[in-house]
Amino acid sequence: MGNPADEVPMIRLSYNDVHNAIQKTADKIRDEFAPTLFIAIGGGGFIPARILRTFCKTTSEGKKRNIPIQAVGLVLYESMGGIAEKVGTEVVRTQWLDFSTLGTNFSHGGLLGRRILIVDEVDDTRTTLMYLIRELKNDIEKQLAEVADEKERERLREETKLGIFVVHNKLKPKAGSLPPDVTYFSAVDTPDVWLAYPWECDGDIEEHDAARVNNIKP
Ligand code: 5GP
Numbered sequence: 001m002g003n004p005a006d007e008v009p010m011i012r013l014s015y016n017d018v019h020n021a022i023q024k025t026a027d028k029i030r031d032e033f034a035p036t037l038f039i040a041i042g043g044g045g046f047i048p049a050r051i052l053r054t055f056c057k058t059t060s061e062g063k064k065r066n067i068p069i070q071a072v073g074l075v076l077y078e079s080m081g082g083i084a085e086k087v088g089t090e091v092v093r094t095q096w097l098d099f100s101t102l103g104t105n106f107s108h109g110g111l112l113g114r115r116i117l118i119v120d121e122v123d124d125t126r127t128t129l130m131y132l133i134r135e136l137k138n139d140i141e142k143q144l145a146e147v148a149d150e151k152e153r154e155r156l157r158e159e160t161k162l163g164i165f166v167v168h169n170k171l172k173p174k175a176g177s178l179p180p181d182v183t184y185f186s187a188v189d190t191p192d193v194w195l196a197y198p199w200e201c202d203g204d205i206e207e208h209d210a211a212r213v214n215n216i217k218p
Contacts, residue, residue: 010194012212018121018197019051021167021187026055033163033183034058035117037102038069039136041128042095044121046071047199048167052119070097074128091131097139109143111136112156116163122195123166123186126174133182136162168195 029035035056040049049069057064073095102110118132140160147153162182169186170193178184201208 008192008194010196011190012196012208013198014209014212015198017212018048018167022048022051023055025165025185025187026052029117029163029165029185030056033115033117033161033185035067035115035163037111037114037116038067039097039116039118039132040069040071041118041120041132042071042073043199044197045119048121048165049119052117052165068102070102072096072132074132076128091128093135108146108156109139111140111160112143112147113159115161118162118164119166120164121167121197123164123169123174124172126176126178129164129166129178130176133162133164133178137179 029052036058038049038053040046053067053069056067058067059065073093075092075094077090077092097111099109104110106112116136118129118136120129123129144153144157147156163185164178164182165185165187167187168190169188170190172192196208198205198208
């Protein structure tokens with residue numbers, strides 16, 4: 001998506017704005033979802049996922065452990081059609097999960113039995129998230145099909161959870177509704193403005209921060 005900053009109001013965000021927003025939501029994410037795997041959507045979800053990892057650790061054998069972050073690359077091509085009729089079809093994968101590391105210690109590829117939290121910086125039209133949920137559900141079904149024992153398969157199906165965390169959710173019509181079994185967290189709800197993230201600043205980051213006004217507080 002291009003930056004439509006000339007046409008719509010823009011809100012600049014500092015690194016600390018993003019960090020604070022994530023920190024304020026982290027307790028809720030830990031308490032209500034307790035993720036065991038992050039899937040960061042690149043590139044906007046990379047830094048938020050890393051920040052969130054600081055606040056969400058798992059405990060095993062009395063030790064706090066970092067939650068692994070896997071990355072996917074998804075590009076949204078707007079030119080390929082209207083949102084409502086073509087949901088998901090204009091998203092192209094540039095990178096996918098690395099099952100060779102994800103599946104270590106698992107016989108089935110590594111998604112099953114995990115509480116998988118997708119992380120992105122912004123939920124705009126929701127096209128990207130709809131695509132990713134659909135594709136992950138397909139991969140989960142493929143892995144479930146590999147489990148021969150029916151009881152074990154149903155146990156793993158029950159234990160495998162999908163959630164979404166976005167730093168900003170734009171309050172606007174979305175490309176689709178998320179399935180009811182997907183837990184959704186947003187740190188900040190925003191009007192339909194252009195959000196200028198600090199990692200996109202290709203000029204002077206101090207000037208970017210100094211020009212930051214009307215900031216959105218979580
Ligand atoms: P979607 O429309 O699928 O929800 O969002 C697609 C992608 O467009 C987002 O992951 C993000 O990279 C980009 N995007 C949408 N709105 C904004 C925005 O306000 N600021 C920035 N920097 N990127 C945005």
